[in-house]
Amino acid sequence: MTTMNDDAMNDGAMNDGPMKGGAALARPPAHVEAARWAISLVFLLNGAGIGLWAAHVPLVQARTGISTGTLGFLLLTIAGGAIAAMPMSGWLSGRWGTRAVVLAAGWMFSLMTAVLMNIGDATALFAAAFVFGASNGLLDVSMNTNASEVETARGIPTMSSFHGFYSLGGLIGAAVGGIVIGAGFGDGRGALAAGVVFAVAIALCARFILAVPPASHGSHFAIPRGPALFLGLLALLCFAVEGALVDWSALLLAERTGAEPASAALGYSAFSVTMAACRFAGDRLVLRFGAVPVMTAGGIGICAGLLLAVTSTHFLLSALGFALIGLAAANVVPLIFSAAARVPGMSAGGGLAAVATLGYAGLLLAPPIIGSIAAHSNIAVALGVLSLAGIVVALNARVVKR
Known part of the structure; x- marks a missing residue:
């Protein structure tokens, strides 16, 4: 094949x-x-x-x-x-x-x-x-x-x-x-x-670069609805987590663990490095275990990592929580994007455009919303609320299986 x-x-x-389980594949x-x-x-x-x-x-x-x-x-x-x-x-x-x-x-x-x-x-x-x-x-x-x-x-x-x-x-x-x-x-x-x-x-x-003739069927430009809307909302939650960590992870470590500014910046670094590393292993994980289990594990890991990061008062444990989030979230968005390219009734570009647009909205909306929650409580509570995003992803993992 x-x-x-x-x-x-x-x-x-x-x-x-059927590709999971290490089946032999032709080059x-x-x-x-x-x-x-x-x-x-x-x-x-x-x-x-x-x-x-x-x-x-x-x-x-x-x-x-x-x-x-x-x-x-x-x-x-x-x-x-x-x-x-x-x-x-x-x-x-x-x-x-x-x-x-x-x-x-x-x-x-x-x-x-x-x-x-x-x-x-x-x-x-x-x-x-x-x-x-x-x-x-x-x-x-x-x-x-x-x-x-x-x-x-x-x-x-x-x-x-x-x-x-x-x-x-x-x-x-x-x-x-x-x-x-x-x-x-x-x-x-x-x-x-x-x-x-x-x-x-x-x-x-x-x-x-691969040249594929433009699709002659499916919508290329449409407001997200149905499966595309659902995938887009999951992407929004995942991007919201990433956007919140960019702006608020250092402050959390400083407030909860008393870390100096230079050390507090390592929280997001831990997230970034583990995400990059796990993405290179992600394709084999999907091949071995399947898309739905990887998506489910990702959602659970996002939730667990956030809870560890916001509840711990020890720097290394909180940083470990951010690293766990990176490992867990690494392959969730790629799986969502891959599914978006196969939405029935939409071209690959149309499906991805709809899902990516909603996803980027999460990057825009999350930081100010987290800031507003933190202003009325604290940053730990605000980021802790985001752990619900991981639960939503895990419970709806089968959306990546058409």
Whole structure:
């Protein structure tokens, strides 16, 4: 077996079926394997761009002279651009094919990575931030859709490894950003060089990216409903957990364990590293145990990790809780995205666009909601409430099985 059609895949490893248990699998064709590594590189570059931006945020704020409150609106503008563009990505992929959209969005993202970190005017910065977010939204949906096409062509669970490359890229981008800034190139020259490298890398792998004719059936642009809505709400909960940890994990460790700021930042690092590592093992876990058990275990782990993190007053135990969340959540979103590409009545791009848009809404909504709850109680209670998200995911794990 070298390829697999949609029906066979829906009955196979992607949905908890006969591929689990270590069954022997034939090697996919060479061009499909090349396509796998090509789109993996795109995932890595996308994550690296986001990590590079994260490292430059304080410098951009200082260069433009914007306040912390204005910086918050700038970050919101980036997220707003992504959410606005995601539904369009599904439509464009349905019209031109995912390969064309991946390449166009990838080059646009490379350009905006360089531009965003070289702007000194606050007004221009907001315009660039919106376009940067839009390019990221277009790329996010199109590369995930192309990844689902590669997964279908391989006939083997692969989505988790793609997201693993994204996580790895984020870590690399943040590390490179720190090195660039330390070397004195944080004035935008380092970001400009990175943008050029990104664009060249995408050009070099362009011919290997899988080209699948645009779907002639299914909705490419639609308001989420039915299975897409349900998958989107689960994605929203998972992204909400991640968004809350970005903004509030360090504060939790400082308040609950008395950790110094430098040590408190390690909580989110523990989450990020274990998530990246587990994503590279995720495809084999799905192949061995099936999608539904992996999804169920992920939900339980999210709940247990959050409860451990918020109830412990010992730094190492709380950090272990964050690491457990990373392990548990690592493969939940890839499974949701993989299922979104197979929603009946929708093209792969349309389903992914609908689910990803709702998921990103979780990143936007969770931090302020957690902050509001914390203002009326404390941060431990606020993050503890999020443990319910893990329970919801575990109880509805079968949604990834069509």
